[in-house]
Amino acid sequence: MEGLCGLEVLLLWAGIITLANCQITTTAGQQITASSPLQCSYTVTPIRFGLQIDITSSTPGHYSININEEGRPGTGRPITVQQSNQKSSYEIKHLKPCTDYEHSVTYRNRAGEEKTCSYTEKKTRTTEISKDDIEDVSCLPGHVCYRSDWDISSSLSTPNRNPSVRCDNKTFCVKPGYDDICSDFTTSFTSENCHNVFSRTTNIPVERGRVSESKLVSELEPFTDYSCIGQIKNNTDTIQNTTAVHVRIDCDTQE
Structure with missing residues (x-):
């Protein structure tokens, strides 16, 4: 048999086929080129507001990028991307400044098989905030x-x-x-x-609000004590008794 690469031999009724990362020939004279092994690696670079993931030397397909704060898996942010080229860049923003993030990139084929992409470091720190x-x-x-x-x-x-x-x-x-x-x-x-x-x-600033009750001077009754209390409305809350002014109308007549 021509083109034997010595990796795996598959016996079929139609002949013997050798699977390898090279071109092979069946006993029937048909040439087959076996697929290359999965290559997957990535790098991480701190950028403003987050991290940049560069997937390199990779097989086109579905990739899952996962980033979480160091020691806090519950903060993970999995992102699924479809990569068609051997190299692609993805920016992951809205992360915390000056924080160590653990990261991983995983490849999954149509059969559901997964491979973790290689990278020398497992965590990267984001930059300073300004x-x-x-x-x-x-x-x-x-x-x-x-x-x-x-x-x-x-x-x-x-x-x-x-x-x-x-x-x-x-x-x-x-x-x-x-x-x-x-x-x-x-x-x-x-x-x-x-x-x-x-x-x-x-x-x-002081926020404007509605008074609870208002009276004209002509509506005030004589020999009656009235209090004018300043109020400050802050959203739905009210600060009372900030300034109190007492008003009493006295007439010449006797009570």
Whole structure:
């Protein structure tokens, strides 16, 4: 038999076929070129807001990219891609800054067989966050909101440790406390492994609200005590007794 490569011999009634990574010839004189073995490797490069995955020396087909914070498999973000070329690049953004991410790339063929692509490192750290990476936006009434292509969910810090809430996938908001009204509200941005720490300062104005009850001067009754209490509406909450003015109308007549 011509073209024997010595890897595997398959006996068939029609003849003997040798499967190998080369061109072979059956006993009937038919030439067959066996498929090449699966090649799969990748590299990871930190970029702004995340990581770039380059799949190289690969067989075209379906690939699964998985990225999670080191030691936290539950934060995994599996992404399935269809690769038609031997080399393709994929950007995974909205990750946390200065954070170690574990990663893997897996190839799956039509038969459901999987192969883990090779790479020298199993984790990569994202880059530092900068002040220009964060934008002040209006999203929730009564809140101070920030938008970023980074995941800043664990990077916000306020003096009173006000909890942050998500407005959308890229926007986080902090609700100032009563003591922050009519003052400068400062939010710091930091991460456990980041070296740069910076802050944003926003002045919290008095918000206009409806009074609970109003009376004209002509409607006031004589010899009656009235209190005019200033109120500040902050979203659905009300701060009362900020300023109290007592009004009493006395007439010349006797009670």
